[in-house]
Amino acid sequence: MGIDWLNALRRFLQTIAFCLIIAAIQYAFRPEMGYGIPLRYSLAIGMLTWALIYFGHHLFPSSAGRGWPTGIAGILLPVAGTILGYLGGVQLADWWCGWSTWDVAARAQLRISIGISLLASITGIYYFYNNGRNAWMQARMAETHAQATEARLRLLETQLEPHMLFNTLANLRVLIDTDPARAQEMLDRMIAYLHATLGASRGTEHPLANEFGRLHDYLELMAVRMGSRLSYTLDLPEALRDTPVPPLLLQPLVENAIRHGIEPRVEGGHVSVRASTCPGPQLLIEVHDSGAGLPTPIPAQGFGLAQVRERLSTLHGTAGTLDLLASRAGGTCASVRFPLNPAPAPSTRPR
DSSP: OOOOHHHHHHHHHHHHHHHHHHHHHHHHHOGGGTTHHHHHHHHHHHHHHHHHHHHHGGGOGGGGTTSSOOTHHHHHHHHHHHHHHHHHHHHHHHHHHTSOTTSGGGHHHHHHHHHHHHHHHHHHHHHHHHHHHHHHHHHHHHHHHHHHHHHHHHHHHHHHHHHHHHHHHHHHHHHHHHOHHHHHHHHHHHHHHHHHHHTSOOSSOEEHHHHHHHHHHHHHHHHHHHGGGEEEEEEOOGGGTTOEEOTTSSHHHHHHIIIIIITTSTTOEEEEEEEEEETTTEEEEEEEEOSSOOOSSOOOOOHHHHHHHHHHHHHHGGGOEEEEEEOTTSSEEEEEEEEOOOOOSOOOOOO
């Protein structure tokens, strides 16, 4: 197990503070000694004891989990560290102060010194052990929460993909009877789309450029079925290409725009997807359609909107929002906002 030097520095400074407190307590009971002498003994004993126990526990592989050796080693290490730290610290402080703690005249003070050192060691060991155990438990809780979040997001994604496939296959079935040539083209597009989708990363996030790539494939697929009745634009600024987003976040919104906005109109319409930023900083993604617009009153949200809201809530809590508004230019605008996370290292662009 490697040494965490940042943690070692933090424990080192905590030990110094602890030694200063012990020296102050000793000075309060024996002010005639001054503060310098108890300070030297406290620092020498405390720092050596800490160094022996802290660096010694890294010699035991079993300490990798909770940060403390298990079994007999977990008991012997603090005992041996306390004894050797006291003996070595006293020798160092004696040399520092120019006298000997082991003289007959200093026997009474020796018993007090041993008692104080033993009590301070037990207190310090308990504090550092309990602190390390709490840190380990918090790390485990964070890891478990992250795993639960990832599992939940993957479950939601697996629910989205069959929903899209059922809708597409239903449209394909109609075209097979009415226009076999377009049905064949649509089938080819669907095979290409599925190949790109199934070959993508199954993580909880991927670059926004990949999400727009999937939308392009899906809209091309829909354009085969609807012909000139559907047109679209995808607007993704270069600076936002590598921004991480959940996979298949936008596709349900585009599906809704086509199914409830464009398809009901004989002349069809236009779908545009635009990504930008807003104060926060937040990522803003808007899906506009020039279709039939929102009905009055607005009906309860369907499967796609419910999935998008649940995925935003799982990843971002109340900071992730989805709003469905009537567009000023006609039609509907679905607006997604969530905190703008730093982009990871640049990834290979799709297509």
